[in-house]
Amino acid sequence: MKLVTFFYDEQERIGAIDQSGNVVDLINAYASYLRIDRAAEAARLAAAALGRDMIEFLKRGDKAIDAARIALKHAVTDGGADNVVERHRVRLMAPVPRPGALVSAGKNFSDHVAEMSSKTGPVAPVAFLKLPGSVIGPEDDISHPPEVKNLDYEVELAVIIGKPCVDVGLHEAMDYVAGYASFNDISARDIIRRENKSGIHLMGKSFPGFAPMGPYLVTSDEVPDPQNLKLWLRVNGETRQDSNLTYMIFKIRDMIAYWSQMGLNPGDVLTTGTPRGVAAGRKPDQVPWWLKPGDVVEAEVEGLGCLRNRVIAE
């Protein structure tokens, strides 16, 4: 199932994509499936079964997933078509617009470690927190803050946690995944350099709009081999990153097991780190090259859908 968070009729809603690419409003469709005469009561029961946002939905676990499948089927086959909105009429948000924690791996692809001139890879998973407030949707603009000179991109896979996850072992780690999404870890290289000189980096990864995610949360049952997916990134149509998740140093299961030591919750997001080809390290570029207002950045992980974000001057 492709789950989405979307904005329609002045409200944030949770939905699922049907086979023609349109958006099913899950709470409305489930309320219609319940066939209760009093509309208000049906809506209340549907919201209770599914949750009002994606984190509330994920917290409800398999029961909510089952209810979503029922709602999707009802909307498509059983005359619940009123609850389907054409794709172009909604604004898709990130599937988890406000993750509790957004843990982004650094230095996690052997080819990227080499291009960034790091001598050795890390001995344990390395990650930093991006602020949840930096998350944007698949078609939103990436704002280029006036403070930033060296704006860069990093295509990654976002792994969305579906169950409370504390101190889990490698063999069970993947059971805690709700699904996957494409992700772009926008980075201000000059700010990061300056922060690292005085301490650690945080701001350089966390301006508003620095975390495009989506377009869907593709449930894990539809992604049988997440460790073997292609991922690529284009700027203005030109391919700049093109690799495969198989080159990750610490695998998805390693990351989940390691970061579960701090306690992960439904809706928390782990991102995998990026492969070779970021602007800061790209060798074919003769002169330093950075994102600038007007650029269109497309980031995609195989089978998960494309993020298409325009850079605009803030």
Added chain:
Amino acid sequence: MKLYLGLSENSLPNQTRIFGELDGRLVDLQMACAAYLTQAEGDKANAYELASYYFPETLAGFLEWGEPAQKLLDQVMSFVTKSGVRELRGPGGEKLAYDSTDVRVLPPLQNPQKSFVIGFSDRARTEALPPAEIPTGYYKLPQTFVTTGAPVIWPKFSQELDADGGIAIVIGKAGKRIAPEKAWDHVAGAMLIIDITARDINKREGLTTNNLLGKNFPSSTCVAPALLLGKDKQNLLALEVELALDGVVKQKFALRDCVFTVEQIIAHWSVLGIKPGDWLAIGASMALQGDRLQNPVSLKIGSTIRCASKTIGALSHQVVAAGGLRR
């Protein structure tokens, strides 16, 4: 004026209330406001609704109302004082003042978007290092917050835990790219913080200029016990904080010890935008002797840490092993 967030015996789960302190009792401000509106203003019909509007379930929500809510708070508290905190009841006879032991006090700001500790920022620390150019900081996840009385749980992954005291400046007014001379306009007040670090993990993460696991595990951020309201610069700069380990004072700290001013810190971080309820803590407190990393406030299972200031109160926490007192 000190504000708390908590649950009383009359609260349903998740129905947090804001409390003010008067004569050692905690006053449920929503109920006190309803009483004030009913009796003083004669507006009984809307009293509960208006009271829940100005004194909602979150302290950030109260701060968002800005000056009008703060004025109403003053009126409510002087009404409570006049009526007598022991006698006063809500419009329907409800209890509204509690012994402090009858309120379960919670971290006052449950889910800030920005909860940063400014690192490398006290003079003793930076004497050993090149001076920091900018007030860098790290993010403490809301899921790590606890407040006074809660145990600090030793994480399984660490052998080396230490504590630093500090002061968190709480934001009261939203802004973006705030000029230093306007910074104090955006301050709501201050609370205490103890920043618990898994130093062995933190040292390893530091090699890649990250710090995440070493700073973010359950109960690694002790905050409050109260939000001290007031943006008077001199009052906040005069706050003195002590961190004691098993009764022995290990760190003393004031905002003036920081190499960066509050103005510089707010100007720097407000580039990302700040909102009511966000906080910026000036931590990494000054050890009594020399560099704090050479003299860390090292914890053991069973240790009690206490971070106290005369005006804000005290955070007191015992260190326990995961699953109980013994490791």
